[in-house]
Amino acid sequence: MSEIKNVTVVGAGTMGSQIALQTALAGRYRVTLVDAVPGQLDRARAQNRKLVDRAVEKGRLTKEQADDTLGRIIDSDDLEAAAKGADLVIEAVIEEYDTKKSVFTALGNASRKDAILASNSSTIAISRLADLTGNAARCCNMHFFHPVTVMQLCEVVRGPKTSDATVNAATEFVRTIDRTPVVLNKEIWGFIVNRILFAASEEAMHLLEGGYASAEDIDTAVQKGLNWPMGPFHLLDFSGLDIFYGAMKDRHRQGEGGDAPEVLRKLVENGNLGRKTGKGFFEYPK
Ligand SMILES: NC(=O)c1ccc[n+]([C@@H]2O[C@H](COP(=O)([O-])OP(=O)(O)OC[C@H]3O[C@@H](n4cnc5c(N)ncnc54)[C@H](O)[C@@H]3O)[C@@H](O)[C@H]2O)c1
Known part of the structure; x- marks a missing residue:
């Protein structure tokens, strides 16, 4: 397995765009973002651009570092070409099995045989791809x-056939991008x-x-008794009830x-999806 230098992120939505940014911020990778x-x-x-400009305003990046970071991200609409040069590919396309299947089939055909292929899916385990x-x-x-640029964690999940070398390289990569x-x-x-969030939310x-x-008292109990930053109902409303x-x-x-x-x-069913619609378990007046 070769050293990771070129990283391709497939899917430039909510997650993929920020995975690409967080990778570019490390300063040592060339990133290709595909959509x-x-x-x-x-x-x-x-x-x-907005995220790095805000970091400049807050003094966390210089203007030059911000420009260099964005300069390390190359945009592409050609999945096969972007896969060819990659040492690591992170797939972050929509959560739809058939779409992920076609992306992984294309990655298998186009990528180098020793490139690591990872999926950012929340529910589709790698053994299915x-x-x-x-x-x-x-x-x-x-x-x-x-948001990836704020949330520290990355769960690296081993499928039944994943090698130790893949797990080690993936965890090491995560550390290098400061997660x-x-x-x-x-x-x-x-x-x-x-799993832990679902168990708590269901309860x-x-x-x-x-x-x-x-709902108010359950949230207060969890916040003050377990020291969660917000209770389960506020968290559900924040994430979107339809997603959950x-x-x-x-x-x-x-x-x-x-x-x-x-x-x-x-x-x-009544269209009350949480914060984004103004009502979920709680109300959010405009
Ligand atoms: N949003 C979250 O909070 C979150 C958190 C963790 C993991 N995830 C996972 O990350 C993945 C992406 O989620 P998201 O919220 O960023 O979705 P999103 O809808 O914001 O972005 C998906 C992107 O994939 C692109 N796309 C679709 N088909 C494609 C294809 N064939 N080739 C290239 N690009 C394609 C779309 O144009 C879109 O830009 C999902 O698997 C989801 O489960 C999401």
Whole structure:
């Protein structure tokens, strides 16, 4: 496995654009950011420009460092060409199995045989994609958190065929871009963080539905008693109830855990998706 110098990020949306930026900030990688939708690479560049400009205002970067960082990100709409030169590819396209399947098939055909191929998916384990590449040993999940430039963690997930060399190279890479890796040695739905978040959120909804306490008091209890920065209901509203509901449905389909609680289903079906719609478990007046 060769030293990582060239990193390709596939998908320039919420996650991919910031994974590319965080990688470029390390100063030692050439980054290629790929997207298939016209205009998306320009939007990603504009958002990353805002982030580095804010860092300059706050004195965390010089103007020159900000410009150099963005200069290290090359935009591309040609997945195969971008895969050819990469030592590490991080896939961050939409959470849709067929789309990820076609990306991993293309990566298997175009990338060097020793390049590491990682998926940032929150729910699609690498074992469902790795065999499409012809070399499952070099594939793993690298699950970053939103917003990548703020959230420290990256879960590196080993599939049944992932090699030690791949896990070691992926965790080392995460350290070099100033994030904190943890290794999940065996795949399991939700990895570590989302399993714990789901367990806590489900329990919070169970208490609410059973009339044991109000959403406000459950949040206060968790915030003040467990020292979480925000309680589970505020966190659900902040993340978007539709996202959480979809993930719970997916978990249930994959034979893990129960179906989504009634209180969540009703909110989502009525279009109350949390902060973004102005109402979820709480109200957010404009
Ligand atoms: N948003 C989050 O909070 C979050 C957190 C952790 C992990 N994830 C995971 O990250 C991945 C991306 O999520 P996101 O929120 O950034 O999605 P997003 O919808 O913001 O971005 C996805 C991008 O992929 C592009 N795309 C779609 N098909 C493509 C293709 N064939 N080739 C190249 N680009 C293509 C789209 O144009 C879009 O820009 C998902 O797998 C998701 O589970 C998301």
